[in-house]
Amino acid sequence: MFGFLKKSRKPEPEPESASPVDAASDTPETEALAAETRPSADASPALVPEAAAESQADPAVEPQPTTSEVQAPAPVEAARPSWGExxxxxxxxxxxxxxxxxxxxxxxEELLEDLETTLLMADCGVEATQYLTDALRARWKRDRLETADQLRDALAELMADLLAPLEAPLDVSAHQPFIVMIAGVNGAGKTTSIGKLAKYFQAQGRSVLLAAGDTFRAAAREQLETWGARNNVTVIAQDKGDSAAVIFDAVNAARARGIDVVLADTAGRLPTQLHLMEEIAKVRRVIAKAEASAPHEVLLVLDANIGQNALAQVKAFDAAIGVSGLVLTKLDGTAKGGIVAAIARQHPKPLRFIGVGEGIDDLRPFAARxxxxxxxARGSVK
Ligand SMILES: Nc1nc2c(ncn2[C@@H]2O[C@H](COP(=O)(O)OP(=O)(O)OP(=O)(O)O)[C@@H](O)[C@H]2O)c(=O)[nH]1
Incomplete structure (x- = not known):
């Protein structure tokens, strides 16, 4: 039951020619250092001339990489089961x-012990499990519950109360452009979630721009461009740039064009890779140089399959970049969905979105009830 660690198929195959970025010049650390010292660019939609102008102005500065934009036709969606289903x-x-x-x-008592084991196996964690079973025991006595079904209903109520504080939908109306930085470990679902979010915000009538800030993984840019194409939105990318520079350009482009939401991808990294954690902290600082109030949201993407390990990731990324919201992906196919209760009890952060599949509509705001x-499996499914 707990061995499910399927790495799902990417939406697009990896390009055959994809090769890692030049290790000597493009390690995330040196990229970020370079980006931090990079002069401010004027807000302009003409990004290629802008990059050229910058390198002309200061011959000591390395020529800036070419920034590209990709636009493509709107997608065609097939009929699917409802979100509730x-x-x-x-x-x-x-x-x-x-x-x-x-x-x-x-x-x-035997049933309560079985329940305790089941909650632990679902990765609710010791604290949330203890809290829920203690509260349930109290309700059993107080409300004179008799059948296990009554106990289940009481548990559902307690769980809904526990999770309610995580329900805080992301409001992007406070800034324009509203800059969202997306972080997480490798393969958590960052790029895929950006694609889904682009569609979500577009459906709200907002214009979206994507920043291909994962310059470390060779195929990440193409993957994001594919998602951009599916949503018919512009993707700001560079042929050979660093993460901070790409996002810096994207913020300026979004401001110049009156874009509502910028979704900025970053390379995956483990919290134990301290130099990479330092690098992403620098990316955040560079975003603030492009727009003083930004990033307006720092989303940490968590793969639900990792269970309890999610807590350590929240803690580490929060310390490095100040996480303001979570995205929990791949709840489909995992037995560890109880991690939501552990997060609520041990590291309560707004759970902005949850993902239950690879489809473009498979990510929605978290709603506790x-x-x-x-x-x-109760209530009427919509
Ligand atoms: N089943 C399922 N698969 C998902 C979900 N979200 C993302 N995936 C899959 O997870 C895999 C990894 O997703 P990516 O978006 O490439 O992950 P990433 O965090 O950008 O990866 P790196 O760039 O390597 O750090 C892809 O195959 C996605 O289709 C989800 O909610 N459910």
Whole structure:
């Protein structure tokens, strides 16, 4: 049940010619150092001449890489199950252990112990599990619950209360452009989530610009351009640039064009890679140089399959870049959906979005009650 660690298929195949960036000149650390000392660029949509002008003005500065933009036709979507159905189906593995527990069985200490084990196995973590089972024990006595089904309903209520503080949808109306920086470990689903978010914000009538700030993984730029193409939005990228410089240009381009939302990708990194954590902190500082109030949101993308490890990631990324919101991907197919309860209890951060699949509509704002209803397969699915 816990061995599910499937690395899902990318939306586009890796290009055959993709090669890693030049290790001597383009390590994230040196990229960021270079970017921090880079002079401010004027807000201008003509990014290529701007880069050329910069290198002419200061011959000591390396020529800036060519910035490109990609636009493509609108996507065609096939009919699919509703979000509620996908969420419910996605949480089926996490629900698996819980489902067998209840029914007409009588409530007793054995049932509560079984429940405790099940919550731990679903990666709720020791603290949230203890909190939920203690509260449940109190309700059992106070409300004189008799059947296991009544206990399940009480658990669902307690869980909904526990998760409610995480429900804080991202409001991008406070700034224009609203700059969102996206971070996380390798393969967490950053680039894919950016693609989904682009569509989400567009559906709200907002214009979106994507910054291909993952300059470390060779295929990441093309992957983002594919997602940009699916959403018909501009992607700011550079042939051979550094993350901070790409995002810096994207912020200026967005301001010049009156764009509403900038979604800035960054390279995946592990919290234990201290030099890379320092590099991403510098990326954040460079964004603030382009726009003093930015980034307006720092989203940490977490793969639900990692379970309890998510807590360590929240802590480390928060210390490095000040995480303001979370995206929890791949809730489909994992038995570790209980990690949401652990986050609520141990590192409460707004859970802005949850992902339950690879489709472009498979990412939505987190809603505590909807999540709990799906987890316990109750309520009317919409
Ligand atoms: N099943 C499922 N797969 C997902 C979900 N979100 C992302 N993925 C898949 O996870 C894989 C990795 O996603 P990416 O977006 O490339 O991850 P990344 O964080 O950008 O990766 P790096 O650039 O290597 O750091 C892809 O195959 C995605 O399709 C989800 O909610 N459910």
């Amino acid at each position: 996908r969420l419910r189906a996605g949480l089926s593995r996490t629900r698996g252990g819980l489902a067998g527990l209840f029914g007409l069985r009588k409530i007793d 909807e999540f709990v209803d799906a987890l316990f």
